[in-house]
Amino acid sequence: MRLARGSARVLAVGTGLCAAAAAYKHETDEGARRTFKAYAAFLPVVAHYRAVEFRHKLQPPSADAASDEWRALDRRYAAPSVAVLGELGGMYAKYGQTAAGLTNTLSDGWVQELRKLEDQVPPRPAAVVRQTILEETGREPEQIFASFDPTPLGSASIGQVHRATLLDGREVAVKVQYPDSERLFRSDMKAIRGFFQLVAPENLFQLDALEKQNALELDYTIEAANLSLIHGNMSRHGFLPREVAVPLPVAGLSTRRMLVMQLLPGPKLVDGLRRYGAIAAAREGKTLEQLEVEMRARFEDGFVPAKYEGPSAGTIAAYLRLMRARDFLLNVAVGLYNVSLGWTAGRATYVESCLPPNAPRVIDTLMRVHGTQLLADGVFNADPHGGNFLMLPDDRIGLIDFGATKHLTEKERIGACVMFAALHRRDEQMMIDMAQVSGYKSKYGKKEVLMKLMQFGYDSWGKDVTGGKNLVQFIDDLKAIDPWEEVPDNFVMCQFMTIRLRALALAMNHPITVSDYWGPIALEVLRREGLPYEKWDKDMLIKYKPEMNMQKYKFA
Numbered sequence: 001m002r003l004a005r006g007s008a009r010v011l012a013v014g015t016g017l018c019a020a021a022a023a024y025k026h027e028t029d030e031g032a033r034r035t036f037k038a039y040a041a042f043l044p045v046v047a048h049y050r051a052v053e054f055r056h057k058l059q060p061p062s063a064d065a066a067s068d069e070w071r072a073l074d075r076r077y078a079a080p081s082v083a084v085l086g087e088l089g090g091m092y093a094k095y096g097q098t099a100a101g102l103t104n105t106l107s108d109g110w111v112q113e114l115r116k117l118e119d120q121v122p123p124r125p126a127a128v129v130r131q132t133i134l135e136e137t138g139r140e141p142e143q144i145f146a147s148f149d150p151t152p153l154g155s156a157s158i159g160q161v162h163r164a165t166l167l168d169g170r171e172v173a174v175k176v177q178y179p180d181s182e183r184l185f186r187s188d189m190k191a192i193r194g195f196f197q198l199v200a201p202e203n204l205f206q207l208d209a210l211e212k213q214n215a216l217e218l219d220y221t222i223e224a225a226n227l228s229l230i231h232g233n234m235s236r237h238g239f240l241p242r243e244v245a246v247p248l249p250v251a252g253l254s255t256r257r258m259l260v261m262q263l264l265p266g267p268k269l270v271d272g273l274r275r276y277g278a279i280a281a282a283r284e285g286k287t288l289e290q291l292e293v294e295m296r297a298r299f300e301d302g303f304v305p306a307k308y309e310g311p312s313a314g315t316i317a318a319y320l321r322l323m324r325a326r327d328f329l330l331n332v333a334v335g336l337y338n339v340s341l342g343w344t345a346g347r348a349t350y351v352e353s354c355l356p357p358n359a360p361r362v363i364d365t366l367m368r369v370h371g372t373q374l375l376a377d378g379v380f381n382a383d384p385h386g387g388n389f390l391m392l393p394d395d396r397i398g399l400i401d402f403g404a405t406k407h408l409t410e411k412e413r414i415g416a417c418v419m420f421a422a423l424h425r426r427d428e429q430m431m432i433d434m435a436q437v438s439g440y441k442s443k444y445g446k447k448e449v450l451m452k453l454m455q456f457g458y459d460s461w462g463k464d465v466t467g468g469k470n471l472v473q474f475i476d477d478l479k480a481i482d483p484w485e486e487v488p489d490n491f492v493m494c495q496f497m498t499i500r501l502r503a504l505a506l507a508m509n510h511p512i513t514v515s516d517y518w519g520p521i522a523l524e525v526l527r528r529e530g531l532p533y534e535k536w537d538k539d540m541l542i543k544y545k546p547e548m549n550m551q552k553y554k555f556a
C-alpha cells in the first residue's frame with residue numbers, strides 16, 4: 001500500500017500543478033488552458049487513488065489483495081496520464097522525465113511509463129522547426145544545410161533533434177528548441193512551486209535544485225560550451241577516443257535556441273536493451289511487456305537482484321566477437337549461394353544475430369566516466385538515463401545531451417570525494433561528521449537513520465541497506481522513525497545522477513553499489529591533490545566546508 005502512496009502523491013502533485021497555476025493572476029490564457037487540461041485529466045485519477053487508500057485504512061485488506069489493487073490502478077492510469085504529460089510538454093513533461101529516474105520513490109508501473117517521456121514526447125511540426133532556425137540564424141535551413149530530415153531523431157520536453165548534412169558534407173545533429181519553451185517554463189514552474197508549498201513542502205529542496213538546473217537548459221549556448229568542456233575532460237583522462245565519444249558543437253552555428261553538433265551513429269542504449277529484451281522474452285514464450293510486468297512485480301515486492309557476479313566484461317566481449325565472426329562466415333556462404341544456386345533455387349537470407357549489450361563493460365565504463373566527471377572535474381551530466389547513451393558501431397559509448405550538466409565548486413567537489421571515500425570504507429563516523437558539519441538536522445538526531453539515508457540516497461538499494469523492504473516502504477519507515485527537518489541541497493544533482501545510473505544498471509540486470517566504483521577514484525583524487533583520506537577529521541571538514549544551501553521543511 002505504501003508503494004502506491006508514492007504513485008498517489010505524484011498524481012496529486014500533477015493535479016496540484018494545474019490548480020496552483022490557475023491561481024496566478026498573470027497566467028496567460030494558454031497557460032490556463034494547459035492547466036485546465038492537466039487538471040481535468042488527473043483529478044479523476046487522484047480521486048480514485050485517494051478513495052482506495054481511504055477504504056484500505058477503514059478496512060485493511062490482505063497484503064496481497066492490497067498490492068493487486070494498487071497494481072491494477074497503476075495499469076489503468078499510468079499510461080494515459082503520462083500521455084497527457086507528453087502532450088502538454090514543457091515542465092510537465094520535463095518533471096515527468098525527472099520522475100522516471102526516481103525509482104526509489106515511485107512504483108515501477110509509473111516509472112516505466114514516465115521513461116517514455118525521455119525521448120518519446122510528441123514532436124512539433126517541421127514548419128515550427130524551420131521557423132525557429134530562421135529566427136535564430138536569419139537564414140532558411142536550405143542556406144545552412146545541404147539536407148535536413150524533417151522526421152526528428154528524438155523529441156523531448158523543450159526541443160527535438162534532427163539529422164542534417166552541412167554544405168561541406170559533414171553529417172550533424174540539429175537540436176532545436178520549441179518557441180514557447182522558455183515562456184512555458186516560467187508559468188509551469190510557478191504552478192509547480194505553488195502546489196509543492198501547499199502539499200509537499202518536504203520536496204521543495206529537490207525542486208529548487210532541479211529548477212535552477214533546468215533553467216540553464218533553455219540556453220543551448222551553455223550546452224555547446226558543456227560539450228566542448230566534457231570532450232576535453234574525457235580526452236585528458238584517456239576515455240576519449242578509446243572508450244567513449246562526445247559530439248563537438250559546430251562553431252558558428254549554435255545559438256540560444258539551436259545547437260548544431262557532430263552526429264554520432266548508432267542506436268540509443270535504451271533501444272538496444274528493448275530489442276534484445278524482446279528476443280529474450282520470446283525465448284521464454286512471452287512478450288517483452290509480459291516479462292517487464294513480472295520484473296516490476298518482483299521489484300515492487302522488495303526484490304533487488306544481488307550484486308552482479310556473472311561473466312566478466314572480457315568474457316562477454318569474447319563471446320560477442322565470436323558471434324560476429326560466426327555471422328560473417330555464414331554470410332560469406334549465403335553470398336556465394338545467392339550468386340550461384342540462388343539464381344534458380346531462390347535467394348537465401350543473410351544472418352544478423354541480435355547481440356546483447358555487454359552489460360558489465362557498459363556499466364563499468366559509465367561508472368568510471370561519471371565518477372571521474374564528478375570527483376576529478378566537478379563537472380558532470382546529472383541526467384544519465386538510457387536515452388542519453390548511444391551504442392556506436394565500434395563498441396564505444398556515445399555520450400549525448402549535456403543540457404543537465406552540473407558544475408560544482410572546488411569545495412563541493414572535494415566534499416563529494418570525502419563522502420564517496422567514506423561510503424566505500426563504511427566509515428560511519430566520517431559520514432555522521434559530514435552531515436553535522438553540513439547542517440543536516442532531524443527531529444530526533446538518530447544516527448542510524450542518517451546512515452541509511454546516505455547509503456540509500458547515494459550508494460545502494462541492496463537488501464543490506466533496505467532490509468528487503470520495497471523502496472517506498474523503506475523511506476516511509478525512516479520518515480516515521482526520525483523525520484529530517486533541515487537538509488543542504490548542494491548534492492541533490494549528484495544524488496540524482498547516482499539514482500539514474502543505479503536504475504540503468506538494474507534495467508541491464510547488473511545491480512551496482514556506487515562506492516565500489518567511485519570510492520577508489522575518490523581516494524586517488526584526494527591523494528593526488530595532497531588531501532589523503534587518512535588526514536580527514538572534523539576540523540578538515542569544517543575547513544573545506546562549501547557554502548551550504550539549506551532547505552527547511554517538516555513532514556505532514
